[in-house]
Amino acid sequence: MRRSEGYEEKYRSLAAKLAEDGLISPGSLVVPPTSCGKPGCRCQANPPQRHGPYYQWSRAVGGKTVSRRLDPAQAELYPSWIANRRRLEAIVTEMEGLSARAGEIPLCRARGG
Numbered sequence: 001m002r003r004s005e006g007y008e009e010k011y012r013s014l015a016a017k018l019a020e021d022g023l024i025s026p027g028s029l030v031v032p033p034t035s036c037g038k039p040g041c042r043c044q045a046n047p048p049q050r051h052g053p054y055y056q057w058s059r060a061v062g063g064k065t066v067s068r069r070l071d072p073a074q075a076e077l078y079p080s081w082i083a084n085r086r087r088l089e090a091i092v093t094e095m096e097g098l099s100a101r102a103g104e105i106p107l108c109r110a111r112g113g
């Protein structure tokens with residue numbers, strides 16, 4: 001048996017896992033404070049009229065953090081999309097590690113190891 005066969009099998013099972021998940025989204029969800037602290041804002045009134053709570057989707061675009069307010073329907077979808085994206089990244093990292101280790105095999109052979 002070739003030594004790389006174990007790696008190829010593991011790699012294929014990781015690739016199959018990639019296909020299991022649905023849509024993905026980068027970034028993360030945050031719930032901003034419902035009180036902004038601006039004097040005279042309705043959230044400071046008595047009784048206070050709070051902002052939200054609502055979800056805000058934040059992600060890095062060209063080194064800057066960009067945020068967008070999500071409507072309730074989007075707020076239901078995004079947590080699973082974000083989780084899918086993180087799982088996908090973890091799987092790809094594992095695939096890269098596996099490939100790097102498999103890549104060492106020809107080197108060992110060249111050295112007679």
Ligand SMILES: [Zn+2]
Nearest residue numbers: 036037041043
């Ligand atoms: Zn306010």
